[in-house]
Amino acid sequence: MPASSLANRLFLSATAWLVVILAITGVVLSSVYKNATERAFDRRLNLYLRTLIAEVATPDEPPDRQFQSLGEPLFELPLSGWYWQITRTDTEKPEVRSSRSLWDKKLPKLEEHGAELTAAGIRLGYVDGPEGQNLRMVERPVDLGADGKYLVSVAGDDSEIFDETRSFDYYLGGTFTALGIVLLLTTVFQVRFGLAPLKRISESIADIRSGRAERLEGEFPVEIAPLARETNALIDANREIVERARTHVGNLAHAIKTPLSVIVNEAGVHAADPFAAKVMEQADVMRDQVAHHLERARIAARVSVVATxxxxxxxxxxxxxxxxxxxxxxxxxxxxxxxxxxxxxxxxxxxxxxxxxxxxxxxxxxxxxxxxxxxxxxxxxxxxxxxxxxxxxxxxxxxxxxxxxxxxxxxxxxxxxxxxxxxxxxxxxxxxxxxxxxxxxxxxxxxxxxxxxxxxxx
CATH class of the missing domain: 3.30.565.10 (Histidine kinase-like ATPase, C-terminal domain)
Structure with missing residues (x-):
């Protein structure tokens, strides 16, 4: 295979693997970051949930000041995307208290959306909120015995999760693009200069085949030097084989020509004899045939070695x-x-x-x-x-x-x-x-x- 073709194949293979690896790594990192952002968001929701449950269980504050300890102004802003809701479920007509941000709306129940209770006794999931918002919601049923049963829910706008993840994906994409370009340039450099000795060997062998050179000349890297050395040894061995073949052909020619000459000379003494004439005729044919086959053997040995x-x-x-x-x-x-x-x-x-x-x-x-x-x-x-x-x-x-x-x-x-x-x-x-x-x-x-x-x- 030509060195240039090998370099192209290696470059394309390295590029394909690099793109695949970076793509897989990017997807994994994006998924990990999204999960981490979601967990942080859930911890925030759970904090508000525990605070609300504590307020329900120990109502130390008067009704007009209850649930002020959440410390989140978004719960006061109408339709802000951050909501809480407390529903008493042990009465014929459920009593509902909610954040001002809900205005006159109500949060849906995660139980109705198929969410199961976790080991911690809560439900987590995504629901559709007021004004078409996508909410990340956590709810927990609370049983206070004689004080009643409640369903406490807290929801937050999941656009924060989406925005954080998207921002991370943008930075990650830019970083991986720059990294990919650097790695591709490095790969090009390594392939181009790493295979340069092989290309030089290929060109040198082409020169030898065309008769412009006799051996591989020059210094080669340690990894390539044995190949160049063995190639030169093979060329020398072929030349020795050809020389030996030529010597054997010459010796055979002399060995055969001498007896033929004797036969022709002896027959020539009796040229008038029909038998002698026939011997001379056939000896000439033998001489031509021997010359022909010896020439074929000589040429076959010569063309098997590097041509001139x-x-x-x-x-x-x-x-x-x-x-x-x-x-x-x-x-x-x-x-x-x-x-x-x-x-x-x-x-x-x-x-x-x-x-x-x-x-x-x-x-x-x-x-x-x-x-x-x-x-x-x-x-x-x-x-x-x-x-x-x-x-x-x-x-x-x-x-x-x-x-x-x-x-x-x-x-x-x-x-x-x-x-x-x-x-x-x-x-x-x-x-x-x-x-x-x-x-x-x-x-x-x-x-x-x-x-x-x-x-x-x-």
Whole structure:
């Protein structure tokens, strides 16, 4: 995964978790504060309730001065939202005394609203008050024996609870917003600079794959240094494997070529003998086959390691001049048009072998002209590299569909009078496949065969 993509994923993940955590924390704190505010409000109501019960139980003051010890002016202000009410419940017609603030209204009973008595013998709840007010109310039944039974109620406007909670929520929201911004900036800083070494490693590996570098260079943090060290060790190990493979291929080539040379020389002494001629013919085929498979093994070992980069235009121009000289006696004109920006992700000798086989084959069959064109195709998928399209056209007789299929097979030749072993196109197909490319044959606009080679570019 690219470092930038990983950084984006980490940032989005951290942001999502941060928002969720802050939201949950905000809800919990708001709920806790609301409960605390409500409990404080209830303590205030209970204080007034106990004072009223004491006044009812021990009426030391004259009736006109009773209930003045509450000390709350809001009980005297009409419809202020703060009310008390004492109802005698043991008479046929309940006697009701209430605060002046109630005016001529009455408080509802919490019992009628489904509120249950608590362990302390009181009821708590919310009710609708006069003028559409929302009230927080507490009531307690009191039994004074011979002095009667009473229901004492105290209510207060719950807007105080709402206003306190809303004010706290505003401050809490502002604080958490500022905290969230700070944490997000901190996360951005940590993700951006914390993953910078990984991004540098990613870019360095891309440079190695493209041939611009050979190893991961530079200092890395302690956490990343083992990754860079092991990557360099892997690159070195791959290079050693390739070198050993090349050595083994060379040794095998020498070991096989020597016995083949002896067989050919011995058969050449008896060239007039049909058996010797057959041995020489088959020895030549063996030599070509051995060369072909050794070359495949060499290329397979080479492309398995980090690739190098080859400038295509100079290689094509060199091939053009060489082929024009080789086929000068037939008057073959070789033209080339290559994109200067074209680069092959591989070694030059492999490119020359593939294109050289195609151009040589075109020159053998051309009447007078061979045209080479190199195009660079921009990738359509994200993350994919560019592709090279190398087109070789000739003005020869061309090939039918059946003939195109036949010549792509190893050792197949359409005309035994032409020089060659019949392995040229099959070698190109095999080498192109090893590099992840392909070869296709078709009709050329100039009248003959078109060979279209697709290879990885950069």
């Amino acid at each position: 980069v080859t400038e295509v235009a100079p290689a094509i121009e060199a091939l053009r001049r060489t082929m024009e000289k080789i086929h000068r006696d037939r008057g073959i004109m070789v033209e080339a048009k290559a994109d200067p920006s074209a680069k092959f992700r591989g070694e030059r000798q492999d490119l020359e072998e593939m294109v050289g086989n195609l151009v040589d084959n075109a020159c053998k069959w051309a009447a007078s002209r061979v045209f080479i064109e190199v195009l660079v195709e921009v990738p359509h998928k994200a993350g994919a590299g560019p592709r090279l399209r190398i087109i070789v056209d000739d003005d020869g007789r061309g090939l039918s569909e059946a003939e195109r299929t036949q010549v792509s097979r190893r050792g197949q030749r359409l005309d035994e009078s032409k020089p060659g072993s019949g392995l040229g196109l099959s070698i190109v197909v095999d080498l192109a496949a090893l590099y992840g490319g392909s070869l296709s044959l078709g009709a050329a606009p100039i009248g003959g065969l078109r060979a279209e080679l697709v290879l990885p570019g950069i």
